[in-house]
Amino acid sequence: MWLLAGVVCVAACGMVGLSPLDGGVAPRPTDSSWSYEPITRPSVPAVCGADWVHNAIDAFVLARLEGEGLRPAPAADRRTLIRRATYDLTGLPPTPAEVKAFVADDSPDAYEKLLDRLLASPHYGEKWGRHWLDLVRWAETDSYERDRVKPGAWRYRDWVIDAFNSDMPYDRFVTLQLAGDELPDEGLGQHIATGYLHLGIRDDEPTDPLQALYDDLDGMLDTTSRVMLGASMGCARCHDHKKDPISEEDYYSMLAFFEGLKPYKVGGGNGINTENFVRSLPADFGTGSWAQQFEQWQREREERTTEIGNMTRELRERWGENVLTDAEATLLAGQVLHFDFEADEAPGDARGTTVVEGRLGRARRFTESDRVLIDRQIAESFSIAFWFRADQPGAGNEADPRWFLGSGLVDAEVPGIVDDFGVSLVGGRVAAGVGNPETFVASPTGYADGQWHHVAFVRDAGSGRIALWVDGSRADEAIGGNQPLTTPSHISIGRMLSDSRSLSGDIDEVRFWDRALQPREVLNLAIDGGTLDAHVALVGERLGEAEAHRLEGAIDRLLDLERPTRDMVQVLSAQELDTPMPSFVRVRGNAAVQGDPVSPRLPRRLRRPDARDHPARRRRVLRPPACARPVDHRSLQPAHRPCDRQPALAVPLRPRHRPLPQRVRRARRIAHAPRAPRLARDRGRGARLATQGHAQAHHALGVLSDGLSC
Structure with missing residues (x-):
């Protein structure tokens, strides 16, 4: 009966009552949702203690303090500062020798040199890459009963660490993970990065394989939307989102970007189709180094084969084919x-x-x-x-x-x-x-x-x-x-x-x-139909030992020519279906019940007004303005820790910089705007906040977050 009467409003809990007069339906989200509104830069406030202000952030911090009748906390001493910076950037404590050296360094750029050294440390990528791995649910196994190992998942982990350490631009960082396989071949890393799409939990023996497939796709979309778009689209899998302007149709239109991937499981049983998400790729993929070695080997092989062919052809022309019969007996044994x-x-x-x-x-x-x-x-x-x-x-x-x-x-x-x-x-x-x-x-x-x-x-x-x-x-x-x-x-x-x-x-x-053939016999078969040794014997008999040695030397040189090896590696990566499956709304989240057909596109509220149709590529998912905000906000989330510990930022990306305008073959890059944030560059501003009092740093970061533009 309470359903018919409507939900009782409990003001203390902030619950919103639904009247039975409106059918008990919650109000639909509107386009005025605050998180989707354009961000504007606020005016920098005027403050009294202007000598304390070094940048606009300081002005916001000081204005709030003055409004509360407070004064800024004193700057941290050298010993505290190096501890904060080292913990923050590497996750490790500084050594006594490092503390002593920093305290004794009275040069004006001592702090900048410290930051440069810490950012150059391999531990920087290990520390901050871990935060990204947590966000994208990285694990080396599938979970469920058998908890199978994900082949090559460790390569994705190492790729993330290397990306942070190499200061990779953020737009490229996310593009490679979503659609590295769609880009021109540049290196093995672009395929390793797409392992991001296969990090979810997977049931190798589901009761309903079709539903399990859509659970897997939902994991890809939900993670992508939360981490890269800052939107919880998973709520719209079964119905229109109750809070955000994302409809059920929007959800399945977004899901269509991922439905072109080969599924991890086809059919029943307790096996999975590893070939659908694991590739064997050359370790030098995209570099061309092996191709150059192979071309050189082919040229040398052709030259040496031609040398032998000319000698044996001359012998045939002079003495006839039939003289080889007896000499071939060894190979025929x-x-x-x-x-x-x-x-x-x-x-x-x-x-x-x-x-x-x-x-x-x-x-x-x-x-x-x-x-x-x-x-x-x-x-x-x-x-x-x-x-x-x-x-x-x-x-x-x-x-x-x-x-x-x-x-x-x-x-x-x-x-x-x-x-x-x-x-x-x-x-x-x-x-x-x-x-x-x-x-x-x-x-x-x-x-x-x-x-x-x-x-x-x-x-x-x-x-x-x-x-x-x-x-x-x-x-x-x-x-x-x-x-x-x-x-x-x-x-x-x-x-x-x-x-x-x-x-x-x-x-x-x-x-x-x-019997087991000897290497020379195999070469005989491959080069001259099995008659090379026969020719050597005949040359010695008819033309003398000198000519026989010349032919023998040519054969030995060919045997010594080793084909260049090419190391292959197993890579967890995205692979597209030859024929993409049609996309539909799955009514109430039930994979077996098809609704209206949909095509790959961004939710209406995330689309740019001037957007045109493009190929249904995964790299379209992160188009502005939604692409930059989540990483900006996530980079400004220091945890509440004691002042002598590092501020725990979720992902260390510089909010001042924006993705560069770039194009790729057949479609536009996922994200573009004036400049590209990098994973490590210009980290000094965030680290400098560590010198301020704890509350001031929190407030400054919050004001900065509110003032960012896309």
């Missing part, structure tokens, strides 16, 4: 199968495939469910070699290059922890491995380029060592078990043995040995 695909009919149990021009003669093209199935004739030490060409990256994700997740090249994988093996293409990387124990090797990415590549997978059962070679260079190696790999009875060429993940490409010259 132990070869149990060789499919050159020259015949019209494919060997073994062939399904589909067509004949195309190959690397050497003819090859087989595989699409959809095509494959060639043969009996397994290798189990202990073995080598598998072949040529392949593909322009599609294959199944799986380059961040997780386990061979059984890819598209089959030459595969004998059987589900489970069993004695199996195989080679596949995973996200553009050639991957191989053996089972029981599961042992994997993989190449760098970039082999789905439409060019022919030679692959050799070698296993030495005696040592358990497996090695993967691509184009004659060792790509990776590892130590696995040494038991016979006898679980599979067949080997599939062009498709995974256990399912339908097929290569979309061509395969040629597939060979199997029941």
Whole structure:
């Protein structure tokens, strides 16, 4: 009955009564909400003790004190001052030697030098980065029952610390976190920064996966709105905001900026889709350093290969092809199968495939469910070699290059922890491995380029060592078990043995040995179809030892040329869906009940009057005037602590400076205005307040906050 009668007004508690005459509906927010009104600079008050005033802030402080009949507290002594500044900027106490040196320094810029030294300390970023990490709910695990580790979350933590220590402009700081993946490639940090979007708690086995998805998206929006916009938009998830001018439609329009991200979980079970939010990226991403090394390696390799090719071609022209037959016997030793695909009919149990021009003669093209199935004739030490060409990256994700997740090249994988093996293409990387124990090797990415590549997978059962070679260079190696790999009875060429993940490409010259090939033999296959050593023997026989040594030297120089390695790192980062999902209001916050369609846009009250439509990029979220105020206000929140302790500011950003006008490809930068606040620059004003009395500092900061403009 009390609902029908209306809520009783309790004046002492500040509750507002709702009359049943108005339907019991709370008044809607209006555009006059004080926090969204333009900020104007107040007039600087006139004061009596003008000699105490050094800037406008001092005038406001002194005016309030004089109005209360108070006098300013005396400035802090040197010992107190260095303690305050050091605690404030680094979170650590000064050493006795530092205190002694500062007290003894009577130079007029002693305090400025102290601040410069503290701001240059790596502990500055550790101290102040921690406050930002608290705001954005950073943790290294997902919470819930299994509390899974967030892969690479520590990289985001370190990136934040480095951002503070490097004095990064605030507009760039927030832009990289919201939309670093949308910007031109400049470095690994821009992707690490987007790990911000994946810091929320995540249930890996939710009762309602769709609702869990929207809970995750709500965490992104709620954190972004609170930390970067200073607005609690989460209240509008189920209904129009009761206090602020944010409607339910505004909430879901904002949420649409984040709905284009790949979800952390698809389907049931207790697993998560790590590939949707973890990338494997080169450690030198965006720098071009490895690309330069690789180009140099390619040039040298081409030169040395051409040198060998010229010598062997001359030999063929002089003596004919047939003289090499006997000399090739060494390489052929132990070869149990060789499919050159020259015949019209494919060997073994062939399904589909067509004949195309190959690397050497003819090859087989595989699409959809095509494959060639043969009996397994290798189990202990073995080598598998072949040529392949593909322009599609294959199944799986380059961040997780386990061979059984890819598209089959030459595969004998059987589900489970069993004695199996195989080679596949995973996200553009050639991957191989053996089972029981599961042992994997993989190449760098970039082999789905439409060019022919030679692959050799070698296993030495005696040592358990497996090695993967691509184009004659060792790509990776590892130590696995040494038991016979006898679980599979067949080997599939062009498709995974256990399912339908097929290569979309061509395969040629597939060979199997029941022994581990030597590095020189692998190079023989990759460079000259297996005849290099044959040519050396023939040159010695026909042209003399001097010519044989010349060819031998050219081969050795090619063997000594190592492909430059490229370290890969796992990065927690944003990834966009190929096709963005449509966006709707979710009625009363129920993910399963769709309301009106919405498009990505800022809430009406946060939009600029002259705003035009732009691509639905996440970097549009922080457009002026809302972008600068929260960090300005948060930087002016000293906690109530004893006067000899540091004022605990939430985020140490300079409120005087504003984001610089900048543009990025396809859309405007998130935030722009006259100048950019930086994470450390010109911190002297806040630190100088520490020399004043506690109450005066509080009041000065409050007045300054009221006087800021966007």
